[in-house]
Amino acid sequence: MPSGRVHNLINIAAYSVLAAGALVAVRQQWLVVTPVQALNFSLAYAAGTFLLSPDLDLAEGKVDSKRHWGILGVLWVPYGMLFSHRGWSHSWVIGPLTRLAYVALIGLLLVGILKFVAPGVSLPQMPQPLSLKVTVPLVLGYYLSQWLHLMADGVRPDHGLRKGYRRVRGR
Template identity: 70%
Template sequence: MPSGRVHNLINIAAYSVLAAGVLVAAQQNLLTVTPLQALHFTVGFFVGTFLLSPDLDLAEGQVDSKRRWGWLGFLWVPYGMLCRHRGLSHTWLVGPLTRLAYLAVIAALVLGLLRFVWPAFPVPAIPQPLSLKLLPLLAGYYLSQWLHLIADGVRPDHGLRQARKTVKRVRKTF
């Protein structure tokens, strides 16, 4: 298995090749990408690479992604306890969503606590045309996650295979 550093290098190399390809395609009018779309894709990709790595399921230990959170790294320890390494967190569709959902729960708890302590605390509004920004952001995030999984040798049907194994184990016990 590649180390965290190797995963990062793989992702940076892939991003570089992809960016060069997009630039060439855009210059030849084969593709239209706005600077804002490129920025959102880039942010999603690098957040997924450096802050929300699938290896956060090892957050009880010293994981690069957890360390990059600085003093907030402790927030990922419960995630590491909830997710078995290479389990649900290493699936192609649900795995990346587990980290986003975990962040959403933490944000909701912090916001709820702030509203409890300070009732006049302003709740940030979610902009309406969010979907235009969300698609490139999620595309970058998911691509970074998938590159990590490919480097780990995790196939796209990993989650289905794990579920089948669990069902077979349960059937054997009855």
């Protein structure tokens, strides 16, 4: 199975090809992409590749993504304990959502703790509901980065849905 570094290289290579293709398509006016959409797609893709890799399900493992979180990487240990390696965390639809939900949960916990410890501190406002124009590139970028990882792992799209589903063996 590919290591974290190989996964990163695959994703970077795929991004380069995609960006070149998109550039040509925009030049030829086959496609309309605003700079904000391109930026959102790229940011979500980078976050999915470097910060929210499916391999965060390795609680004790030295995961590339965990290293990118720096000292906060330790916050991913419970996630790794919650999800078996290459189980639900490596499913195509639910897997990426589990990591987003986990980040949201940790964020809420931290806000809760901060409010308890320092009640006077003013916190940034919750983000307003985003328009489709903003959301679609975010979702596409994030999911594409995740699916490339799963394809490189040899995980099929129906992983986790098949009857008699078992964890894929190995890493």
